[in-house]
Amino acid sequence: MTTTIIVVNSDKCKASGECTKVCPQRAISIKSGKAIIDYDKCDSDGICVPACPQGAIELTKPDKKGG
Numbered sequence: 415m416t417t418t419i420i421v422v423n424s425d426k427c428k429a430s431g432e433c434t435k436v437c438p439q440r441a442i443s444i445k446s447g448k449a450i451i452d453y454d455k456c457d458s459d460g461i462c463v464p465a466c467p468q469g470a471i472e473l474t475k476p477d478k479k480g481g
């Protein structure tokens with residue numbers, strides 16, 4: 415029941431598109447030079463996080479105690 419949200423730091427994002435290649439759900443697209451996540455598709459697996467050369471994608475866990 416862990417709530418995990420993927421967020422793109424638009425200040426860091428250079429629109430390299432690496433995240434769009436690795437996402438199994440095809441949830442990421444590049445729009446106006448920034449990566450945009452389609453939360454209807456994203457299943458928060460976190461695969462895109464290490465794929466970003468800029469470290470612009472982060473997993474946030476609002477409920478850290480839920481483990």
Ligand code: SF4
Nearest residue numbers: 437456457459460462
């Ligand atoms: S967390 Fe997984 S499903 Fe969501 S955008 Fe990243 S790679 Fe795609």
